Amino acid sequence: MRKPKERIPLEKKHSLMGQFGGSDEDLSLDFENTEVQEDKYARSLGLLFISFSYVEDAVDSELAKLINESSYEPGFRITKYLSFRDKINLLQDEYSALIRGICDKDKWPKLLDELKTIHSKLAELSEFRNRAAHANWSSLDSSGFVISKVVENREEYGMNLEKIKMTPGVLIKFIRQNHSISNKLDPFTEKIWETHRREERKRYKKQK
16 A cells, blocks of 8 residues: 555535525536536446445454454444444454554554554545545536535635545545555454564573
8 A cells, every 4th residue: 555644635625605505616517518427437436436345344354353253253243233433443442452462562563553554544545435425426527526515614604515626536546545455454463463473483482
């Protein structure tokens, strides 16, 4: 995962909501180009949601393994009641407990720092997936900005429309990181156990 500690930059802008809900800025596409734009975005959006399903599956499977390695059933019985945010918070706690429970204390900082990076990236990818899923795609403009949410205008009267640039190029960046992080969880667990095994071998050699 390239520069995992860095968030993928997103361009944002706000515009004042008009009297009947639309933007005061007339940035929408011509109706003649709507079908072209839909075709252009359909593949990227579909791949984004499919790639995020790999992330969800990886988180569920890793949690199930950490909760009960001999059978995934107890873990899945727990995770089926949790939101994705709850799952990644629980995953962070389980990983942290494993690190502190089996690794020497001098190995904690590096492993816990890597864990923090994984948790932050999972939260970022989930946040973007939700924004893309609930964006008002009928508001897509020619620059790739789409209304993501409605927020209060704290500086003056009225409501603001928050727009985020979600071009196919931006979506592809998140697709790649979805696949990257989904392939990182199992190796991270193995890394923790391998750290423990190395420490045990060192202690065994010293005893001999």
